[in-house]
Amino acid sequence: MAFDWHRRLEANAVVFFILSFLAITVGGAVLLIPPYFLAGTIEPVAGLEPYSALEQEGRDIYVREGCNTCHSQQVRPFKSETDRYGTYSRAGEGIYDRPFLWGSRRTGPDLARVGGKYPDSWHWLHFQNPRDIEPRSNMPTFSFLSEHEVDLSTASRKLDVLRTLGAPYSDDEVSGAEAAARAQAAEVAASLRAAGVILDDQQAQSETIALIAYLQTLGRAVAAAPPKQVQLAPAAAPGAAAAAGEEGR
């Protein structure tokens, strides 16, 4: 092979780096743009609603504390995962998730289906000290969250920005975000008190409350609208199915 042409290219910096730039744009263009336009890429999840003001605050606290560095929110379609966590993750669940929080390392368990798995009081005690609930846990203690009152000063603004990006909030939801968040926090606090957790007034409006409200949403819509069951073959005895699998696939 003669590479003299390349020697000439090496002498022309402008052309060289224009070609380099073209080489590095192709892959991104092919991978990133079509998913926005190909039908069926994101199948809507029926009944999925955007986060309430308090849940969004809780989600932002989840991001702030870097919960995603240790917890994934992405259940893979394996039996061992769906048995452990619940239904596998679907693209349609994430249309209000900015940013996505799928994670990359499971130092702790996946949380995509944690909503409703434990009562609010379990989460409260677990954040106060994870080792009170599980002595072998290596999760940091997040008791400091219960000492910080949740900051709702930008709650309206946040919903407004999210609405600009596509979340279907009504004008009332945006303007009444702070009041709605306080009301929802009072509900969570009431459920904690009913379970015997002793809260002072500050703790009842704390960041832990918002975080619990967020965690309890995870997987909620999917639980209400499970994926369609695909019928692979008529029901048969397990042995027959295995034999068919061996020769058929």
Next chain:
Amino acid sequence: MTSAQPEPVYNMDVVRGFALSALIWGVVGMSVGLVIALQLAWPELNIGPYFHFGRLRPVHTNVVIFGFTLGVVFAGSYYGVQRLCRARLPSDLLARLHLWLWNVGLVLAGLSLITGHTSSKEYAELEWPLDIVIVVIWVIYAVNFFGTVIKRRERGLYAAIWFWGATILTIAMLYIANNLALPVSLLKSYSIYAGMHDANIQWWYGHNAVGFVLTTPILGLMYYFLPRQVDRPIFSHRLSILHFWSLIFIYIWAGPHHLLFSPLPDWAQSVGMAFSIMLLLPSWGGMLNGLLTLRGAWARVRTDPILKMFVVGLTFYGMSTFEGPMMAIKTVNALSHFTNWTVGHVHSGALGWVALTCFATLYYLVPRLWHTPLWSQRLAETHFWVATLGILLYVTPMWISGVTQGLMWRATNPDGSLTYTFIETVAAIRVYDILRAMGGVVFLSGVLLMFWNVIQTIRKGSASIPAGASPHAAPLPAAGG
């Protein structure tokens, strides 16, 4: 210092600045890495709102990637591009701005991450005002780098310049696209992408941060400093051409291997897997071009710690670019994803390839920047052995830990039920977390040896050129092949 000194032909102030700042950030970033490794084994070490794993982990990654690695890349590329082009940087002011803005930006980045201001996207955590600062700095770097290339007094561009230039263009594209967000306030914003699209663009960025921060500019360092140190031309010009173009083209496609079995469209996952496997060839092309440059000079590796670091660095590059494509195969990924295997894989590349090549570059640069021999050659030799031992102590437990956890997660009893609870898998890998932290202690102590060695060298040296010495370095030997 005095007016009797000859006017230096090249701007070496910026090179000295980045070499020193990289060294300091290296110590800081790796120390934070050690802290978070210990926190995994002893959760009591998580302290309050500011110093727990969730906030410190991005401090570790940002400081070692942007403070240490890119610091060495800036130093090495500014040193190399001026000599390869036989031209001074177009602007000393821009060079000084680059150095100071970058380091002030890193301090602000650390503070903002500790106080919880993060976008959560890995290696792109910084909030929008700092993103803008970084883009401005990147433009400054581009102006200085390409400005030098444009005013060069050398006809052709050498391979190191291809790799550094491609790095500058690619990082600009990736960083801007992935960080687009709508601000809520000065310190909070929401990504303009949601859910699956956000994941897709994040790992297009994330994987190519590995490709174009931890690979191509480091190859640039290897292409410039290895032939210099061994005083031989690079093994093959043709191989440089083939592996440069194929590497930069293929890398961009491989991002979806971070999202296998996720809601990303299946076709994109398959494309990502296929291109990841293809990536093996250009990667090994680079490794072989480096190693074969030493043909006929292997005896020198025995006595030269810089060459030892390059050789072992290239070997780790070959190993992790074999391991990476393997882990991108769906069936392997099903086991390795979400486990410590991934963390181990990253560190065999980051400690083995990136850090060793950066150390070699610093050991090459420091005596030339301060015009005096290295304070202790033996200490550098010790550093090499300590670093290599540290890497093995780090990576081996992570492999075992990752495979252990992956197998325990999927283990089922004869009746089909899961064998282990999640917490049992956490408890099972604790011993490996402790061993890994010990590997970190060993590796970090090597960096401290280098820190001491460099400080002592600077103390006896001088930034100005001694009278009578030529400011010109010997020209690079012509490429063969």
